[in-house]
Amino acid sequence: DAGVTQSPTHLIKTRGQQVTLRCSPKSGHDTVSWYQQALGQGPQFIFQYYEEEERQRGNFPDRFSGHQFPNYSSELNVNALLLGDSALYLCASSLAGLVQETQYFGPGTRLLVL
């Protein structure tokens, strides 16, 4: 039973560039959430996708966008990268329809913006 997978594991970009991160959910899950974890902090919710639509969004600018595909996998896109976007980006999957969803996390993509 494959867990949540993310690619790439590490990425280095320069300011102003654009980046795309990818996530495949745990088998049987249909909902994908993205989080940003800065050094020394807890993860912060970016947004959640269900049925190929953004269901919830956290306090992140429009430079952060996403997509969910029919196979439930997801992408996170960040445009016009800033130094402050350097962080660990975590993807979590869950099964919608449950009153209380437990989210399962992937290993993350570490992004460094120079």
Next chain:
Amino acid sequence: DQQVKQNSPSLSVQEGRISILNCDYTNSMFDYFLWYKKYPAEGPTFLISISSIKDKNEDGRFTVFLNKSAKHLSLHIVPSQPGDSAVYFCAASLSNTGKLIFGQGTTLQVKP
């Protein structure tokens, strides 16, 4: 506005003893709480959860206690093992919102 707080950045305990990790929250509407463990270079691993209709949930060595009046939850690990050394995050959510709000984390070190 930190809605979920873990006020102890670190905790050190001896192997075999009890580890108690604490978490406070401000939003009384939260109705589901979770604990995650995180090793370096890995994503958070789900440990245990509790619904707001309960005050205790137990799973093996791990027990979570919820005190709604104090807006406080704690994770007890008994007995602690060196392999438990990791960063522990508490998280809270509102049903059907899909959004987890995390604390800053507590680094637990279990000494052999």
